[in-house]
Amino acid sequence: MNIETLSAPPLPSDVAALIADMGTRARAAAKRLALTPTADKASALKAAAGSIRAEATAILAANAKDMAAGQTNGLSGAMLDRLRLDEGRLSGIADAIEAVAALPDPVGSAIDHITRPNGLALSRVRVPLGVVGIIYESRPNVTADAAALGLMSGNAVILRGGSEAAQSNRAIHAAFAAGLVDAGLPADAVQLVPTQDRAAVGAMLRAQGVIDIIVPRGGKGLVARVQDEARVPVLAHLDGINHLYIDGAADPAKAIELAVNAKMRRTGICGATETILIDRAYPAPLAIIDALIAAGCEVRGDKGIAALSPHVEPASAGDWDTEYLDAIVSIGQVDGLSGALAHIDAHSSKHTDAIVTEDAATAEQFLSGVDSAIVMHNASTQFADGGEFGLGAEIGIATGRLHARGPVALEGLTTYKWLVRGTGQTRP
Known part of the structure; x- marks a missing residue:
């Protein structure tokens, strides 16, 4: 027909x-x-x-x-x-x-x-x-x-x-x-x-x-x-205010690759990372900042991050609660896993949050401690998609607690x- x-x-x-x-x-x-x-x-x-x-x-x-x-x-x-x-x-x-x-x-x-x-x-x-x-x-x-x-x-x-x-x-x-x-x-x-x-x-x-x-x-x-x-x-879900936490025990090459992909692969999808949290103990935060800027991303940072590069714009209080859906990311430094969990608990939309670390115990604490529909270890938040979960197409990511959650x-x-x-x- x-x-x-x-x-x-x-x-x-x-x-x-x-x-x-x-x-x-x-x-x-x-x-x-x-x-x-x-x-x-x-x-x-x-x-x-x-x-x-x-x-x-x-x-x-x-x-x-x-x-x-x-x-x-x-x-x-x-x-x-x-x-x-x-x-x-x-x-x-x-x-x-x-x-x-x-x-x-x-x-x-x-x-x-x-x-x-x-x-x-x-x-x-x-x-x-x-x-x-x-x-x-x-x-x-x-x-x-x-x-x-x-x-x-x-x-x-x-x-x-x-x-x-x-x-x-x-x-x-x-x-x-x-x-x-x-x-x-x-x-x-x-x-x-x-x-x-x-x-x-x-x-x-x-x-x-x-x-x-x-x-x-x-x-x-x-x-x-x-x-x-x-x-x-x-x-329903509201925002995809997704976090990528880079732990002090993260592999630097993996951290850069995941940060750029999670933010920049497609900035307009709900699985895009909007905030990157970096452990103060992580040795190479500037390399992550530079890689994002080189990829065409605007970086807005807290005082510690802004002090690392003249190309970083100061983050406002509202940035931590913003779903940009654009080539913009907010980056903040935190005191280890506890600092990351506290920030995510305060600002996450319960959609998708991820950790980058080679410490298996820390990863398990993050996976169990973050109350979001999707929680990841050493993977890009851009995988928050029904097709990538083997579910075929999906009509959204549910972030509530009743009936369905996730894709x-x-x-x-x-x-x-x-x-x-x-x-x-x-x-x-």
Whole structure:
């Protein structure tokens, strides 16, 4: 099916009615998906990936319009980087869909099983959440990632992308939906809100009984609004204020390589390091500073760091609580592991924090002492990504304590139910 044959439904004048109608159709699709065999879901995802590849020219043309509008509207370099598609990135989107198709299906899998003394056999099995609303900004890849994860986990999804990526999102969604229909699954399994009216976000947040959970993915303003206004459960994180602590026992070459990669590989992703903490006992802090500056990074430091180089700007109090999403890093000196843990406890957003050290005992203290969704030893924080965890695509890093934590992929989009099998037992 050509994507041009899939037209959006007429847009009601009442946005709440629009969301309610989309929710009704999504609920019907979700009931079907919950019973769809794994092989059929995998085939549909492969068809969707193939459709995206076939429509690459149209998708890239749509993205070019978004990029031109974004430059005109003064989007930051980080935002433009998140928005930009090219042949390589679009191929990566299709690859990610196919990777999800190859993952084990969580639906129906047993979490645990027990047999009671009275002979009752109890098991917990994974089931879909139902209808998942995803509100996101900038990144058009989220359209495909969320659609693929939702479908493979048996959920219908309602997508509401940001206005800066509207053209790209529509083109990707149309291609994805065309693939589903070609494979025999309903287009209503993956719907894109056909308006950029901000009232649509509010309608989704108040859609109790229509949408089962909201997943926001975007900047602090978006996520804060969702958490403040939602009447539907929310799975979210705010900032990615991630730390890289360089211990006194760190290998200098490893410390430089990890610091530059963690900050500069892609500055606009939520796994980028924003603050580097250096043990006062570490012998070569200037080499780390120089390497970051040479890589094009602006360094803002505390008094000890600023004294090491005239190229370091003094850090303000606010720098330690800032997610730059840009080629800027704050660096501070701390008194060993205890100083690092205290700073991270005060300033981390509980997303991803890492230590560089050759001391195994210190590493274990850091791994157990840092209360973040992802804690790393001798690895770049840029690995904070569902694909790198072997989970396929992910729709965000959850930093809360309930339901899911860390990369939210297939299992994070399921809940569970109890199955009880008896042989005629009655309760005395």
